[in-house]
Amino acid sequence: MKKILIIIAREYITRVRKRSFIIMSIIGPLLFAAMMIIPAWLAQVEDTDIKRIAVVDSSYLFQNVIPETEYLKFDYLGNVSLSSLKENFSDLGYFGILFIAPVVTYDPNAVILYSDKQPNLATRMHISKYLEEYIRDEKLKTYNIENLDEILKSVKTQINVRTIKLTPGGIEKESNTGIMMAVGYVSGFLMYMFLLFLGTQVMRGVMEEKTSRIVEIIISSVKPFQLMMGKIVGIAFVGLTQLLIWIVSTFILVSVAQTLFFPEFRLTPTEQVISQDVMSASPVEDQPMDTSQEIEELKSALGTLKNIDFLVMIGSFLFYFLGGYFLYASLFAAVGSAVDSETDTQQFVFPILIPLILGLIVLVNAINNPGSSVAYWFSIIPLTSPVVMMARIPFGVPIPEVVLSAFLLILFFLASTWLAGKIYRTGILMYGKKITYKELWKWLKY
Incomplete structure (x- = not known):
């Protein structure tokens, strides 16, 4: 045990x-x-971009129908030549031309926005929303129904479906599928990234020592299995240290x-237009109801977060991370000891990556x-359980299933470590030979 600790310390301090390591610890954060700051900066820059749009209304129905915003301005030009306007609208200071054909009331494709730049989604939504509302109102007026506006307001109903999870003990807990899905996906994806990143680090570390012949000196003092375990644990600490640095620094x-x-969050043009559209979609008297519903939805989301047992989540993550890491790291270490170059690793690494990739696919x-039965079995199989089980745990997994999954993971980890040790002790001192699966099978019999 003392020799393993020495190898762990050496591996950690050296790396x-x-x-x-230092460069990546700086560049990574x-x-x-930058991935988070630059989009926010671009959004802030977009706030100052005012778009003026020339409106050519051939139907003569929509004069001043589309309201202006801080970022959208509309000029109704009346009788102008569309073809000539297309040639010089940019010189006139317009972002684009909004052409409304006479058949707009029954042809949904009768409105065209010409521009030499790509209009954003908010601009299109703003225009289509108010044109649709105006056409709808005009068509409803033809029915000559008294107090139609009041009738439409009174029949408008909003339903917020709450979800309550009933525990076996009869306790009711607020749940939110969206929150659960987000927590499950992030947990499973992080597990996948950690296992892949640290596993390949172990393989490269073993290959470096083998190709530099340093391992020949080390093996004279320690057993191959002790060297393998020390390297696996040491690199795990190195990887976790770098990830911790990235998280804190970022x-x-x-x-x-x-x-x-x-210092202040400002609305982007997209948010500003959509926000204005939402506010104008309902009368003033309906706004308190909308606001209260948003508050209730926020309370529901916060209640769901409170009901998630994060101690169980963290404990499960640590367990499945350690179990999955030692399982895959031992396999990657065996591959690193059996080959002389990174090119030779491809035929052996691909079968190891298949379960990880399958786990990521089943994660969705x-x-x-x-x-589902697919999620159940992939959360039980040891090679995929670290990724898939983390996606299921936020929703609540029966204890017998967790116990079975954990037991098989431990059992498979011990078996893979034992088999990897047999390959490691033979392959670590073998040079210049093209290794095949048949050769690996012979090593397992030694």
């Missing part, structure tokens, strides 16, 4: 002092922070950038239907 960078450059099915 965290490498220039590549900068890249992650959080600090984003927080500082938000404080310095984005598991968050949509956590009780």
Whole structure:
């Protein structure tokens, strides 16, 4: 045990002092922070972009129907030549031309927005919304129904379906499928990334020592199995350290950038237009109801977060991470010991990656239907359970299923470590030979 601890310490200290570790610890947070800060900055820049649109209404029905916003301005030009306007609208300071054909009341494709730039979704939504409402109102007026506006307002109904989960003990807990799906997907995807990233690090570490012949000196003092386990655990600590640095540094960078450059959240043009459309969709007297419903939905989401047992989530994540990591790391270590170059690893790595990729594919099915037979079996099979089970746990998994999954994962981890150790002790000192699956089978028999 003492020798394994020495190898762990050596592996950890050597790797965290490498220039590549230091560079990636700096570049990683900068890249992650940039991915969050740059879109926010671009959104803020977009706030100052005012679009003027020339309206050519051949139907003569929509004069001043489309309201202006802070970012959208409409000029109704009346009788003008559309073809000539197309040639010089940009020189006149217009973002585009909105042409409304006379057949607009019965042809949904009779409205065209010409522009030399791509209009955003909010602009199209704003225009179509008010044109549709005006046409609808005009058609309803032809029925000559008294107090039609009041009737339409009175029949408008909003329903918010709450979901309550009944536990075996009869306790009712607020649930929210969207929140559960998000937590499950993030947990499963993080598990996939951790296992893949750290597993390949183990394989490359073993290959580096083998190709540099350092391992020949180390093997004279420790057993191959001790060297393999020390390397696996040491690299795990290195990977976790770097991930922790990335998370903390990214959080600090984003927080500082938000404080310095984005002290207040402002609405982008898209949000501003959509917000105005939502507010105008209902009369003033209906707005308190909409606001209260939004508050209730927010309370429901917060209640769902409170009902998620994060201690169970964290404990499950740590268990399945450790079990999955040791399982895959031992297999990757065996591959690294059996080959002389990274090119030779492809034929052996692909079968190891297949279960991980399958787990990622089934992850989507598991968050949509956590009780399905596909999600069940893939959360039991050890090679896929670390990814798929993490997607099911937020929804609640029966204890017998968790116990069975954990037992098989531990059993499979011990078996894979034992088999990998047999390959490792033979392959680590073998050079210049093209290894095949038949050769690996012979090593397992030694």
